[in-house]
Amino acid sequence: MIQFDHLKKSYGTGADAHEVLHDINLTIEDGEVFGFLGSSGAGKSTLVRTINLLERPTEGKVIIDGADVSHVSGRDLAELRTKIGMIFQDFNLFQQRTVLRNVTFPLELAHRPKAQRIERGRRLLRLVGLEGFEDRYPSQLSGGQQQRVAIARALANEPKIMLCDEATSALDSTTTVQILDLLRRINRELGVTLVIITHSLSVARNICDRVAMIDGGNIVEVGETAELFANPQSDILKALIASANEQNGRDEETVERAENEKKGR
Ligand SMILES: Nc1ncnc2c1ncn2[C@@H]1O[C@H](COP(=O)(O)OP(=O)(O)O)[C@@H](O)[C@H]1O
Ligand SMILES: [Mg+2]
Numbered sequence: 001m002i003q004f005d006h007l008k009k010s011y012g013t014g015a016d017a018h019e020v021l022h023d024i025n026l027t028i029e030d031g032e033v034f035g036f037l038g039s040s041g042a043g044k045s046t047l048v049r050t051i052n053l054l055e056r057p058t059e060g061k062v063i064i065d066g067a068d069v070s071h072v073s074g075r076d077l078a079e080l081r082t083k084i085g086m087i088f089q090d091f092n093l094f095q096q097r098t099v100l101r102n103v104t105f106p107l108e109l110a111h112r113p114k115a116q117r118i119e120r121g122r123r124l125l126r127l128v129g130l131e132g133f134e135d136r137y138p139s140q141l142s143g144g145q146q147q148r149v150a151i152a153r154a155l156a157n158e159p160k161i162m163l164c165d166e167a168t169s170a171l172d173s174t175t176t177v178q179i180l181d182l183l184r185r186i187n188r189e190l191g192v193t194l195v196i197i198t199h200s201l202s203v204a205r206n207i208c209d210r211v212a213m214i215d216g217g218n219i220v221e222v223g224e225t226a227e228l229f230a231n232p233q234s235d236i237l238k239a240l241i242a243s244a245n246e247q248n249g250r251d252e253e254t255v256e257r258a259e260n261e262k263k264g265r
Contacts, residue, residue, distance in 0.1 A: 001028065001064070002027070002028040003026070003061075003063040003064075004024045004060070004061075004062060005060050005061040005063060006024075006025060006060035006061070007023070007025075007059070007060035009021040009046055009047075009058050019217065020043050023218075024219060026219060026222065032209050032210060033183075033210075034195050034196065034210050034211075035196040035197075035203075035207070035208030036196070036197050036211075037200075037214065038214035038215055038236075040199060044165075044197045045197060047214070048163050051064070051163060052081050052163065053069065053072070053077060064161075082157040082159070083161065084160075084162070084163060085154030085157070085159040085163070086154060087147065087151055087162070087164050087165070089166040089169045089170050090170060091150045092150065093146055095137065095138055097138075098134065099125065099136050099149050100125065101121075102150075103124050103149065103152045103156060104117040104120070105153060106156040107121070121156070124153075124155055125149075127155070128149070129148060130148050143175065144175035144178060147179055148179070151179075151183070151186070155186070155192075159192060160192065161194075162183075162186070164194060164195065167196075168180065168200075169198070169200070176203065177206070180203065183207060201240055201241065204225060205229060210223060210224055210228075211223065213234055213236060213237045215234070215236045220236060221237060229241060
């Protein structure tokens, strides 16, 4: 379980200090797929990065499985981070390492014996559908394949939680659906709690059990995904849904026009 308790975050100090997260209170349950939805600059990344302490809260607490982790450091911090995997929009792979050695990197850090690293790395690559890609380099892979490598690497230490920061934002829509399917499978089969950051309504709708809408450093509403989207309360979510519907309408119109033109010829 992940809890944010009166969490605040400011960047800068003194006269330059500005608060970007204001009094966040929220609980994410074990095994959930939880989404943070919001536009650029809303504070999604900052909030999620407090879970593995890439950002420290300025006030309040992050509580994981009942323990306040806001101030952990040294060995305890390293231990905490092995329990939390993370993937990013731009994959963040090591370009000089093969696919297999990207996946086994966290196991090298943990001083696991080589045979065990290789065995586990191969098993993870099979899990993400990349058997046979062990000796390739990231530059030889598609975006979707690179994100699969990053997912396998994030799973190397058998984390309980995986943080996904705009993980599909650099991918086309078909590849996005494939990666979301893989993440769903990891949630169901391995029981990993997923924390999804996205600016995309369709990504949130596709994968999240619950969604928190974030705007200007506040959670403006939170609820079960279908319920929330069927009955939005905040102006920002209403506007997001309206603009998504408009875009769908435009896409349908474009297809219809193309079909009519084809018929006309
Ligand atoms: N390292 C930083 N230093 C100063 N300001 C930052 C830093 N990181 C983010 N911010 C600011 O905090 C706010 C929230 O940013 P961020 O969490 O990245 O939003 P999101 O992920 O929703 O796009 C923005 O105003 C951003 O400019
Ligand atoms: Mg962000």
